[in-house]
Amino acid sequence: MRKLFIFFLFQIGAIFLTLGISMAQSTDNLSGRIEEVKVPAPALTGNLLKTPDIQNVAVYLPPGYDKNLEQNYAVIYLLHGIFDDRGVWSENYKVPEILDRLISTGKIPELIVVMPDGGNKYGGGYYRNSSVSGHWADYIADDLVSFIDENFRTLAKVDSRAIIGHSMGGYGALNLAMTQPGVFSVVWALSPCCLSARDDLSFGNDAWKRAAAVNSEEDLLDLIEKRDFYPIATIGILNAFSPNAKAPPVYANFPFDIVRGEVVLDDLLYDRYLDALPSRQVHNARKALRDLRGLAIGVGLGDQFLHIPTGTLEFSHRLGQERIPHRLDVYAGDHRQHVSERLENIILPWTVQKMVVSNVER
Numbered sequence: 001m002r003k004l005f006i007f008f009l010f011q012i013g014a015i016f017l018t019l020g021i022s023m024a025q026s027t028d029n030l031s032g033r034i035e036e037v038k039v040p041a042p043a044l045t046g047n048l049l050k051t052p053d054i055q056n057v058a059v060y061l062p063p064g065y066d067k068n069l070e071q072n073y074a075v076i077y078l079l080h081g082i083f084d085d086r087g088v089w090s091e092n093y094k095v096p097e098i099l100d101r102l103i104s105t106g107k108i109p110e111l112i113v114v115m116p117d118g119g120n121k122y123g124g125g126y127y128r129n130s131s132v133s134g135h136w137a138d139y140i141a142d143d144l145v146s147f148i149d150e151n152f153r154t155l156a157k158v159d160s161r162a163i164i165g166h167s168m169g170g171y172g173a174l175n176l177a178m179t180q181p182g183v184f185s186v187v188w189a190l191s192p193c194c195l196s197a198r199d200d201l202s203f204g205n206d207a208w209k210r211a212a213a214v215n216s217e218e219d220l221l222d223l224i225e226k227r228d229f230y231p232i233a234t235i236g237i238l239n240a241f242s243p244n245a246k247a248p249p250v251y252a253n254f255p256f257d258i259v260r261g262e263v264v265l266d267d268l269l270y271d272r273y274l275d276a277l278p279s280r281q282v283h284n285a286r287k288a289l290r291d292l293r294g295l296a297i298g299v300g301l302g303d304q305f306l307h308i309p310t311g312t313l314e315f316s317h318r319l320g321q322e323r324i325p326h327r328l329d330v331y332a333g334d335h336r337q338h339v340s341e342r343l344e345n346i347i348l349p350w351t352v353q354k355m356v357v358s359n360v361e362r
Contacts, residue, residue, distance in 0.1 A: 011205075017176065030104045032098050032103070033060075033061050034060055034061075034096060036058055037118075037147075039147045040053070041055045041143050043129075043135040044135065045132075047135075048134055048251050049122070057115065057147075058115040059114050060096055060112065061113060062110035063100070063110065064110050066113075072153045072154055073112045073155060073157075074112070074160040074161070075112045075114060075160065076111060076161075077113070077116070077140070077162070077164070078115045078163075079163065079170075080118060080119075080169050081167030081193075082124045082236070083119070084119070086116060089115045093343060095343065099306065101344070107349055108349055109352065109357045109358075112148070112154060116144055118136065118172065120134075120352065122232055122233070122235050122239060123168075124236060125236075126171060126172060126175070126194065126240040127169065127171070127172025127173075128172070128240050130240045132243035132251040133240045134170075137172075137176055140172070145161070145183060152309075158182055159356040161184050162184055162185065162186035162188075162351050162354070163186070164187075164188045164343075165190065166190045167193050167305075168309075171189070171192045171194045174187065174192060178288055179285070179288075181288035185294070185354075185355065186294040186351050186355055187292060187355045188297075189298070189312075190339065190342070190353055191299050191305075192299075192312060193305065193311075194307075194311070195277060195279050195314065196310070196311040196315065197273070207230030209354075210230070211230075211232075211254075212254050214249065214250055220249055220250075223235075238254065239251060241276045242255060242272065242276065253272075254271050256284070279311070279314055282315070282319060282321075282324070283318075286322045290324055290325070295354045296350065296351075297312055298329030298347070299312040299313075299329075300331055300338065301333075302333055302334045303334055312328075312350070313330075
């Protein structure tokens with residue numbers, strides 16, 4: 001009887017062990033995976049900041065990618081902010097877990113999500129073309145998109161391709177929509193920087209003076225070592241928006257002079273700088289923006305970067321003046337608060353709803 005009882009316990013244990021393995025496998029089957037790839041970036045070759053022309057990219061592949069070998073997938077590109085890298089999406093905002101939940105509950109279909117790096121020694125290239133920091137817009141729109149379509153099973157068409165960005169990446173998403181039409185069909189800019197010259201992005205900020213005081217590589221290194229955010233970011237902005245390859249060590253045109261310790265604008269250079277910002281480009285980009293399947297901008301009104309709420313609202317006003325359909329998403333929160341929950345509850349579902357996610361349009 002005792003032997004029979006022990007045998008029974010072993011059988012029960014084996015059943016639970018089998019169930020445990022099955023449950024673990026089942027859980028794994030509900031999870032996507034991240035594949036790290038190195039992407040050739042000829043658009044960045046020869047940039048004066050010596051940013052590598054082989055770029056690291058993280059790619060989220062959905063749970064069924066390795067099983068459903070005949071299926072192709074829509075793609076969303078995520079652009080990070082200044083001084084971040086691709087890891088912010090996984091480590092801070094938990095995007096892979098969010099995608100797994102949305103897919104497993106049927107709120108979005110399976111898709112591919114691409115997370116490139118966009119940084120340089122001044123925090124980032126703003127995903128725009130520059131003779132100094134490199135042709136970042138061309139890298140994303142041409143080099144990266146081509147690589148992803150050639151190496152993964154994508155729905156390689158504009159209607160199945162979307163872009164979402166945060167901060168510098170929010171600006172980048174809008175810049176790509178305006179200057180690289182026909183690549184992305186849905187755009188969401190979350191807390192986008194640099195849309196207009198307001199508040200801390202204007203010349204009332206003492207950081208412009210500290211940036212203008214840079215006269216050598218040693219001065220630059222000193223700013224970087226001190227982690228003096230605003231002058232470093234200012235130099236990065238000027239490299240992207242007002243580059244001058246013949247003006248080392250900053251390689252930019254400062255649209256002002258310092259006269260007896262005060263900022264005095266150079267009207268011509270300042271106007272050129274303003275013309276490079278999106279709020280002044282809406283009219284010329286009207287067709288590209290109206291051709292989108294979906295356009296959204298969102299901002300927390302407590303954003304500590306003061307130009308972002310005012311710039312976002314101004315940009316929305318300019319879109320309205322040009323009768324460009326868009327969604328304006330305003331909420332209580334600062335620059336990083338609520339990014340994860342808004343991605344999960346609003347941004348990703350809305351973006352996917354606007355896309356073509358299969359070979360047969362819904």
